[in-house]
Amino acid sequence: MEDLPDAEIPPSDVPPRYHTGRLPNSKVGDGKPRLLLMGQRRSGKSSISSVVFHKLPPSETLYLETTTRIKKESMHSFMDFQVWDLPGHLDYTDPTWDIDVIFGEIGALIWVIDAQDEYLEAIGRLNDTILKLQERYPDINVEVFVHKVDGLSEDYKSDTFRDIIQRVQDELSDNGYENAPVSFYQTSIYDHSIFEAFSKVIQKLIPQLPTLEALLNSLCSTCRIEKAYLFDIMSKIYIATDTSPTDIGSYEICSDYIDVVIDVSEIYGWDRPSENGSSEITETGNNDAESLITMERKGNNYLYLREINKYLALICLMGDDSPAEKKAVIDYNVGVFQAALNQVFPRAEREQLLSPE
Numbered sequence: 619m620e621d622l623p624d625a626e627i628p629p630s631d632v633p634p635r636y637h638t639g640r641l642p643n644s645k646v647g648d649g650k651p652r653l654l655l656m657g658q659r660r661s662g663k664s665s666i667s668s669v670v671f672h673k674l675p676p677s678e679t680l681y682l683e684t685t686t687r688i689k690k691e692s693m694h695s696f697m698d699f700q701v702w703d704l705p706g707h708l709d710y711t712d713p714t715w716d717i718d719v720i721f722g723e724i725g726a727l728i729w730v731i732d733a734q735d736e737y738l739e740a741i742g743r744l745n746d747t748i749l750k751l752q753e754r755y756p757d758i759n760v761e762v763f764v765h766k767v768d769g770l771s772e773d774y775k776s777d778t779f780r781d782i783i784q785r786v787q788d789e790l791s792d793n794g795y796e797n798a799p800v801s802f803y804q805t806s807i808y809d810h811s812i813f814e815a816f817s818k819v820i821q822k823l824i825p826q827l828p829t830l831e832a833l834l835n836s837l838c839s840t841c842r843i844e845k846a847y848l849f850d851i852m853s854k855i856y857i858a859t860d861t862s863p864t865d866i867g868s869y870e871i872c873s874d875y876i877d878v879v880i881d882v883s884e885i886y887g888w889d890r891p892s893e894n895g896s897s898e899i900t901e902t903g904n905n906d907a908e909s910l911i912t913m914e915r916k917g918n919n920y921l922y923l924r925e926i927n928k929y930l931a932l933i934c935l936m937g938d939d940s941p942a943e944k945k946a947v948i949d950y951n952v953g954v955f956q957a958a959l960n961q962v963f964p965r966a967e968r969e970q971l972l973s974p975e
């Protein structure tokens with residue numbers, strides 16, 4: 619990894635899987651994406667936002683009240699973004715709305731469909747919305763969450779999922795939009811699927827993603843790591859992982875482990891220096907003290923966690939052939955990874971990303 623000539627441009631034959639550069643729809647590329655949560659009433663929009671961003675226990679979403687006006691929330695974490703929860707009963711493509719204000723600079727439109735309910739009307743509205751938006755904002759990422767799949771049998775779940783994809787794609791291709799950027803996820807607030815889906819949505823908004831993936835790939839092959847995730851600690855969204863196949867099981871283990879670390883650090887931890895407030899010397903001087911290194915056996919795997927900065931943690935899953943004796947090598951390589959990451963997100967940019975509105 620040390621030999622990488624320039625962390626910004628990793629040597630890779632594989633074309634990036636996602637767009638790079640500016641947000642798809644942003645005029646200024648200000649790095650503060652907005653996520654819109656849309657869908658029918660009671661489809662689960664407010665529950666999703668409360669569980670993912672406010673750590674509300676899923677069972678308490680039963681008492682959430684209906685959203686009557688647009689609820690705007692700012693998330694300050696590794697990356698600043700806004701989440702807008704739009705009441706389900708309004709039609710935002712209606713000409714009485716200023717469509718530019720709502721859709722003008724969004725990063726992604728998340729459309730929530732209740733898979734436990736009759737969904738034909740929801741699909742109709744989704745299709746209408748996509749078609750109207752395609753004319754004006756063809757680059758908007760539309761992310762369809764087929765939600766509440768926890769209550770469904772495996773067969774019914776996959777049939778429903780396939781049926782919804784088919785209906786949306788048929789409608790789009792009938793209207794000449796074969797390659798509209800629409801993705802589908804099966805989600806539930808009662809398991810990790812909602813966090814995984816959000817991770818994938820957010821990743822598309824990180825221009826440096828191909829570089830992060832190349833760095834993680836390099837780390838994995840150097841240290842024989844099976845899977846490495848770069849997590850946003852507070853939201854448990856992973857902002858990047860290496861390009862080996864992801865399975866929900868390894869994500870679950872890593873995400874549970876973050877909970878343990880958060881619990882422990884609430885008891886024994888200390889305030890991490892804020893990156894925009896601290897001086898250069900403090901940041902350099904605190905590098906080692908800031909990192910938490912743990913290795914533990916879980917099933918057949920070793921888990922390795924290291925705090926990368928105030929917001930990010932690297933978690934790696936290693937198989938049996940990665941005994942603790944190699945830890946020094948792993949520590950060293952993770953240190954190199956950390957340095958490379960600081961080059962990818964230089965201080966100035968991080969400050970811009972982290973500065974409150």
Ligand SMILES: Nc1nc2c(ncn2[C@@H]2O[C@H](COP(=O)(O)OP(=O)(O)OP(=O)(O)O)[C@@H](O)[C@H]2O)c(=O)[nH]1
Nearest residue numbers: 660661662663664665679680684685706766806807
């Ligand atoms: N089984 C199950 N129920 C869920 C899930 N997500 C949300 N719910 C339930 O769905 C109901 C409606 O959720 P809300 O978040 O209020 O729905 P909403 O889309 O914000 O509704 P409006 O504010 O009316 O637009 C609540 O009772 C939640 O507990 C899920 O993943 N599984």
